[in-house]
Amino acid sequence: MRRFARNGAGMLGLVGVVLVLVMAFGAPLLAPHDPARQYFDGLTLEGDPLPPSRQFPLGTDTLGRDLLSRVLFGARVSLLVGVLANGAAVLIGLLVGVAAGYFRGAVEAVLMRLTDVMTAFPALILAIALAAILRPSLWIVALVIALVNWVWIARAIYAQVLSIRQREFVEAAGALGVGTFRTLFRHILPHLVSTLMVFGTLGISTTVLLEASLSFLGVGVQPPAPSWGGIINESQSYFLDAPWLVIFPGIAIVLTSLSFNLLGEALRDALDLAERR
């Protein structure tokens, strides 16, 4: 913990994560306007979006809605999808990695060949194809992202389980007649906790980016729900005249992804060193 606190970049990441959490949870209190309401004074007389002003601090979007409110509420969608998708990916990765590493034999062969095949698909292409098939909703988007992201986690867990299996205490447990499930839960899982924590934070960085990309292409979270990628998608044709429509949601995406990235890397450093001692 102290090691972590000394890592400046990690603390910066933590501050960023807290900030995004405050945005997401505090959206109803912080937002100056209703994110879905189309203000009739929210557009110029020609029907263009308004630049940042006192009434609309980040300007308005192409439909005359308050951008600040939409970005704040967008934090809920992005974070929810990011956390859900990453949680599911970590869970699938854990199950596959542990099963392949512990049971070996046919289970190992089938599962690891499956991960080989999955790594051959570019993540975004596969996600787009799946999202198009499955008719996107918030839950489906999270599921699709999890389905393309579990592979790397499974590989890391698998390698770790293989090395833990060879340690004396697992052998001893086997020799003493400790049951399979007891061995898994008491002797193997505790050693995976730090890896899971790192993937649990670091992975959110990836899932948030993937959600934004899918929503930007229009196969992610569907309007009228405000998502950062979706806001940019809706304003794409307008952005040369109204660059704030890209800049502010863009900053929100970078901030979120960067913060989880920094936090995850710092966590990895801190836990790695703790493990080595």
Place this chain on the structure above:
Amino acid sequence: MIGYLAQRLLQAAGVLLGVSIVTFLLAFLLPADPARMIAGRSATVQTVESIRQQLGLDRPLPVQYVNYLGKLLRGDLGRSYAQKAEVTKLIRSRLAPTLQLALAGILFELLIGLPAGIVAALRRGTAVDQAVMAFAFVGVSAPQFVVGLLLIYVFAYLLPLFPLGGYGTPLHVVLPAVAVGLAGGGWYARVTRSAMIDVLRQDYVRTARAKGVFPAKVVFKHVLKNAVLPVVALVGLDIGVFMGGIVIVESVFGWPGIGQMIWQAIQLVDIPVIMGGVLVTALFVVVGNLLADLVYPVLDPRIRYS
């Protein structure tokens, strides 16, 4: 070496077989009915049914898959529903733009990633190092469409140095390549930096320096040569991923690559094009990885495969 090569090729073939199964199932899961799509809206039930029989869609799934695989092995990816053309022909027409953008993107990644990583490693712990690492983290965390749109705004709109989009002249490729390569450049910088730091610690580097070898020569001849291996692995991965189409950047810049083709096909539910496109992207990824594996022993004779 030959044994390793054979084993690696066999493994790649196995992965591609798996890829063909996944792609086939993907298309099977699509909610659209291909026969109805070909027949058009006004077709009678009999017409749709006869097309279905013609395509073999009335047969059991495993039979359909075997047929599909047989055609695949003969290089037949079927015909597009939306455009009356062979899928292989459509893909071939997209190869040149895709290759151009992929190479330009990788070049950009190397141009910023390698020097940044080297400088950061040599000036480890200083403000320069921190600045490079900060850039690397931001680069990795910035989505390509935000980078792309901002590049267009600044360098094509405010300062009209480059075209707004499209494909053709060398100028057209600059902004898309930067948008593609920024995140990768961050990765390259990080990987180069940590590999350099590992090598700088080695005894022979200290010996070379103690002998009075010119510092730049130490860096380029002794250190970089050994630190570049992980970067080669990244290039191998990127060749695969980039050739597979950079959907986002291609869509932002209107670049006529494979990614755009797949994206348009998905919107039109043009199943043969989706299947062919996804299959080809996976093929590139497998080949890219294979290439990186084969280049390793050439760069580092200590690596011997058996």
